[in-house]
Amino acid sequence: MRTSAGSSCSDLNVQLFGESRLSDMARHWRFAIVGVGVVGEWHVRVLSRMENATLAAVCDVNPAQPAKAFEKNKITGVPVYTDIHEMLRKEQIDVVTVATPSGDHFTPATVAMEAGKHTFTEVPAATTVEGCHRLVGTSERTGRHCVIMENCCYFRNAMMVLNMVRHGLFGEMLHGEAGYQHYRIAQNVFDDHGNLLWCGEEEARRNGNLYPTHAVGPVGQWLNINRGDRFDYLVSVSGKSRGLNLYAAEHFGPDHPLTRREYALGDINTTLIKTVNGCTITLYHDTQAPRPYDLIYRAQGTKGLYMGTLDKIFIQGRSKGDTWETLEGYSEFEHPLWKALATRAEGTGHGGADFIMLQRLIRCFQTGTYPDMDVYDAADWSVIAPLSEQSVAQRGRSVD
Amino acid sequence: MRTSAGSSCSDLNVQLFGESRLSDMARHWRFAIVGVGVVGEWHVRVLSRMENATLAAVCDVNPAQPAKAFEKNKITGVPVYTDIHEMLRKEQIDVVTVATPSGDHFTPATVAMEAGKHTFTEVPAATTVEGCHRLVGTSERTGRHCVIMENCCYFRNAMMVLNMVRHGLFGEMLHGEAGYQHYRIAQNVFDDHGNLLWCGEEEARRNGNLYPTHAVGPVGQWLNINRGDRFDYLVSVSGKSRGLNLYAAEHFGPDHPLTRREYALGDINTTLIKTVNGCTITLYHDTQAPRPYDLIYRAQGTKGLYMGTLDKIFIQGRSKGDTWETLEGYSEFEHPLWKALATRAEGTGHGGADFIMLQRLIRCFQTGTYPDMDVYDAADWSVIAPLSEQSVAQRGRSVD
Numbered sequence: 196m197r198t199s200a201g202s203s204c205s206d207l208n209v210q211l212f213g214e215s216r217l218s219d220m221a222r223h224w225r226f227a228i229v230g231v232g233v234v235g236e237w238h239v240r241v242l243s244r245m246e247n248a249t250l251a252a253v254c255d256v257n258p259a260q261p262a263k264a265f266e267k268n269k270i271t272g273v274p275v276y277t278d279i280h281e282m283l284r285k286e287q288i289d290v291v292t293v294a295t296p297s298g299d300h301f302t303p304a305t306v307a308m309e310a311g312k313h314t315f316t317e318v319p320a321a322t323t324v325e326g327c328h329r330l331v332g333t334s335e336r337t338g339r340h341c342v343i344m345e346n347c348c349y350f351r352n353a354m355m356v357l358n359m360v361r362h363g364l365f366g367e368m369l370h371g372e373a374g375y376q377h378y379r380i381a382q383n384v385f386d387d388h389g390n391l392l393w394c395g396e397e398e399a400r401r402n403g404n405l406y407p408t409h410a411v412g413p414v415g416q417w418l419n420i421n422r423g424d425r426f427d428y429l430v431s432v433s434g435k436s437r438g439l440n441l442y443a444a445e446h447f448g449p450d451h452p453l454t455r456r457e458y459a460l461g462d463i464n465t466t467l468i469k470t471v472n473g474c475t476i477t478l479y480h481d482t483q484a485p486r487p488y489d490l491i492y493r494a495q496g497t498k499g500l501y502m503g504t505l506d507k508i509f510i511q512g513r514s515k516g517d518t519w520e521t522l523e524g525y526s527e528f529e530h531p532l533w534k535a536l537a538t539r540a541e542g543t544g545h546g547g548a549d550f551i552m553l554q555r556l557i558r559c560f561q562t563g564t565y566p567d568m569d570v571y572d573a574a575d576w577s578v579i580a581p582l583s584e585q586s587v588a589q590r591g592r593s594v595d
Numbered sequence: 596m597r598t599s600a601g602s603s604c605s606d607l608n609v610q611l612f613g614e615s616r617l618s619d620m621a622r623h624w625r626f627a628i629v630g631v632g633v634v635g636e637w638h639v640r641v642l643s644r645m646e647n648a649t650l651a652a653v654c655d656v657n658p659a660q661p662a663k664a665f666e667k668n669k670i671t672g673v674p675v676y677t678d679i680h681e682m683l684r685k686e687q688i689d690v691v692t693v694a695t696p697s698g699d700h701f702t703p704a705t706v707a708m709e710a711g712k713h714t715f716t717e718v719p720a721a722t723t724v725e726g727c728h729r730l731v732g733t734s735e736r737t738g739r740h741c742v743i744m745e746n747c748c749y750f751r752n753a754m755m756v757l758n759m760v761r762h763g764l765f766g767e768m769l770h771g772e773a774g775y776q777h778y779r780i781a782q783n784v785f786d787d788h789g790n791l792l793w794c795g796e797e798e799a800r801r802n803g804n805l806y807p808t809h810a811v812g813p814v815g816q817w818l819n820i821n822r823g824d825r826f827d828y829l830v831s832v833s834g835k836s837r838g839l840n841l842y843a844a845e846h847f848g849p850d851h852p853l854t855r856r857e858y859a860l861g862d863i864n865t866t867l868i869k870t871v872n873g874c875t876i877t878l879y880h881d882t883q884a885p886r887p888y889d890l891i892y893r894a895q896g897t898k899g900l901y902m903g904t905l906d907k908i909f910i911q912g913r914s915k916g917d918t919w920e921t922l923e924g925y926s927e928f929e930h931p932l933w934k935a936l937a938t939r940a941e942g943t944g945h946g947g948a949d950f951i952m953l954q955r956l957i958r959c960f961q962t963g964t965y966p967d968m969d970v971y972d973a974a975d976w977s978v979i980a981p982l983s984e985q986s987v988a989q990r991g992r993s994v995d
Binding site for chain 1: 766828838885900911
């Protein structure tokens with residue numbers, strides 16, 4: 196997987212995005228949002244409440260969308276554009292957040308960087324190997340960040356585990372496991388009228404781990420991916436595809452075209468990644484079979500492990516015998532960001548993680564701190580999808 | 596993985612081991628045990644308490660071992676041999692159970708079948724691809740069973756899940772996951788004097804899933820492996836090896852040869868299996884990093900899943916919303932064997948599973964019922980170890 200982030204690229208991080216450049220920039224950050232649908236509305240809401248950020252403009256091909264979002268959040272006076280180029284030309288913008296439909300982040304992110312703007316993109320950053328390569332190239336050439344907004348990295352448990360890893364509680368890290376295990380056909384695949392939504396179109400033609408970043412994001416941080424280790428190769432296996440046909444049969448009838456057609460995506464995809472330093476990662480993609488939501492989040496080292504499915508931890512010499520403990524006894528590892536922001540984050544999206552993520556990223560820019568998630572993460576986490584497709588199509592062949 | 600159990604072989608099952616042949620045999624079964632160490636002592640104990648079985652003879656290269664086992668279980672008058680050939684020649688035996696050290700089951704099982712005896716072997720049945728092939732060939736040629744004694748298949752939850760699968764509760768099966776996740780260095784790898792035990796020798800020179808059967812046994816039964824589906828190919832990835840060196844350093848000192856040497860086995864191995872009918876299986880081997888015991892045991896279909904780590908179940912339309920339930924609400928799926936034998940099995944090994952397994956296998960022979968685990972299972976479950984080694988050694992190459 197040297198497709199995107201070779202160590203030679205990662206080594207450039209500090210020079211490219213060093214403290215001096217960032218802290219020279221305006222302390223009050225002017226944001227523009229591209230794409231104001233469901234996710235973009237959340238960007239509107241959170242950005243309008245940030246202390247050190249101004250929502251300077253938005254852009255959507257359908258201007259009714261921003262109007263709805265503004266009304267919902269009682270916002271007035273923010274200019275609306277239907278063309279990103281025009282917006283970037285006319286408005287003074289520091290950062291562009293990209294919340295266009297899920298497969299369409301690459302183009303606006305690239306346009307924004309080319310216009311000299313830093314970019315925060317929703318996941319995935321790109322859907323092809325070439326797209327991931329090009330994001331890295333554009334970011335390096337323009338000297339502009341392409342931060343992937345992987346909010347799962349800011350979950351309270353994920354950050355507590357990260358803090359434990361940094362303090363050596365697990366010893367040397369060995370393994371991570373995570374899964375996007377989320378039955379979401381009703382929300383994402385079909386509309387109520389029997390048409391395929393964008394996710395449905397993807398699942399009809401692609402077979403692999405199509406949505407890897409929620410799973411791999413926190414694991415990548417725990418294992419220091421692109422900060423001392425990097426992905427080496429992956430193998431990926433998909434099982435049979437049943438869920439979409441069964442759902443369509445139940446909701447649209449046995450003779451509906453959506454029931455009778457074929458879908459490429461296997462209901463359960465499992466992908467293994469080996470890192471250059473000898474760690475392993477197991478990733479699940481499991482969205483088409485009815486099940487409770489479970490991201491797994493296993494972080495394992497030579498001295499113990501956290502198991503997110505159980506929300507339990509075991510640390511040799513601290514846990515009694517070989518029994519699991521709750522996280523309550525480990526409150527000294529609460530991540531400083533959560534200690535500082537938990538109260539203010541209450542009631543915002545994803546248990547507060549969305550708020551904390553954006554606060555943190557803006558704070559990084561203000562203080563010249565290198566952001567937690569960069570273009571190499573954006574590329575490496577996103578490229579798992581197309582590489583897993585290659586592997587699945589070749590009986591689990593390993594792909595570098 | 597047509598190395599051992601092609602469908603053509605499986606099709607012969609009924610003719611080879613049909614009801615007529617088995618029910619012709621003596622109703623009272625005469626057993627011999629080969630190898631009377633820790634596991635063999637358990638064979639002595641359970642067999643001496645079975646109603647329809649006689650412990651007719653035992654064999655061990657060290658006759659002090661059977662003497663100890665007999666004393667512990669207050670058994671007298673059972674002849675002891677040091678040579679399996681002599682025992683089989685002199686005694687009237689129906690079934691030989693093989694409890695020799697873990698890597699040495701192949702030879703006594705083969706000798707027993709060649710002498711016309713059915714064989715119950717401890718796991719794994721063989722440690723090489725060729726050995727697995729030859730077990731199948733010997734069993735087919737001699738018309739004698741080689742039953743793999745995978746006691747995990749008789750765990751209460753595993754059998755309840757099997758019963759649920761058979762009743763279609765999970766819909767069409769999609770995926771199974773299981774792991775031999777058992778930190779057992781202290782028991783199996785080193786002795787107290789700083790020498791490698793047999794498992795340690797294996798872990799020093801082999802890298803893969805060295806002990807797959809406890810994990811794959813129940814999963815294989817849930818997915819109907821060798822009864823309508825079969826393994827197609829596997830991919831396997833091992834991470835770095837740290838646990839044995841760390842353990843040796845702590846217990847024998849930093850300069851001890853066992854601390855300074857290299858061990859082949861990665862602390863965590865993950866193996867993916869694809870079946871011909873499009874199911875997938877994830878297997879973990881995780882014995883060298885400190886952790887609570889957890890076999891995982893995930894059984895997932897188009898209508899829901901059981902998750903053994905949580906001991907929870909979710910069935911669409913029965914479970915409320917998308918929340919897990921306990922098994923208590925599913926008592927109608929208690930397996931008939933557990934309903935019938937739970938009380939009698941109390942206090943025997945592995946929560947009663949050992950007793951139920953042997954009762955069931957003897958009952959199969961008495962009634963002419965085809966045994967739950969046959970030579971094809973023995974070969975297919977065992978061959979995962981050497982095939983995973985091949986895959987690990989070639990960057991996760993898929994192995995048929």
